[in-house]
């Protein structure tokens with residue numbers, strides 16, 4: 001992981017997460033008491049931007065937040081993370097995005113998202129930052145901003161020869177045009193099954209390749225990740241064994257970490273995927289989305305420690 005910091009543009013959502021830690025998830029109509037509350041910075045776009053910055057990327061974040069006090073605090077926070085905020089849009093008429101999250105003792109969660117200002121990141125706003133997008137090594141996008149904006153950004157990046165990493169989460173319809181603009185699609189098993197129409201991981205990945213995606217990475221939770229690409233190569237990358245307490249943001253940490261390694265190495269190889277798997281494993285051992293994202297130093301030392309243990313066996 002030595003060398004120049006790759007330039008990454010993350011184009012996506014910002015939320016504040018209101019988290020409630022409870023013994024078990026409620027059923028419809030049920031109230032669960034004795035929760036422990038935590039407020040944390042979140043949003044799939046912001047989580048991936050922070051992950052990419054902490055894990056060695058030179059990150060610009062294209063997002064939309066309110067002019068509310070939460071928006072002020074977030075802008076300050078992104079600056080402290082070393083993220084370029086020149087393309088952050090402020091909206092006076094809507095609030096910053098808010099997610100309500102309930103997490104149980106096993107680390108399982110349910111989430112509802114109130115997009116607020118995220119819905120205002122229109123194609124027009126994307127076109128206004130065309131030069132920024134065309135000037136990076138890779139763009140990273142998710143599905144908490146309008147789909148039309150994701151496609152506009154993917155087209156600009158593709159035309160400029162910039163790598164396109166797309167994480168269609170929360171799950172959404174993805175058309176063939178967007179598939180063909182995607183260099184790497186990263187998605188979890190549920191998203192892969194819904195988008196491809198197959199519950200079988202390898203089959204789902206093959207169907208996505210057939211629709212035009214160049215590389216597919218399906219994350220498998222505690223089982224790691226599955227990778228395949230058009231030339232027929234495929235691999236399963238096992239996860240690192242850790243005690244998971246809160247998986248919120250694990251997929252985002254994976255995407256942010258992977259983006260840095262991929263933009264640097266210009267290949268989806270085992271080293272990039274192992275780096276992403278390690279960063280995500282660390283993140284599940286801590287509470288909250290952004291508070292749980294590790295630094296590059298912590299991630300590299302975690303990998304060396306595991307390599308030493310494996311060598312001793």
Ligand code: ATP
Nearest residue numbers: 188219220221222224244247249250251277280281
């Ligand atoms: P989330 O929505 O909870 O943020 P996700 O559903 O998008 O995550 P997952 O497949 O659950 O994605 O997890 C992403 C990655 O995080 C996995 O590929 C794996 O590397 C790591 N991971 C998740 N859970 C665990 C775990 N229990 N132990 C170790 N690593 C884990």
Ligand code: RIB
Nearest residue numbers: 015042043044099249289
């Ligand atoms: O992927 C986790 C994120 O999803 C949370 O931070 C929450 O804001 C929701 O967007």
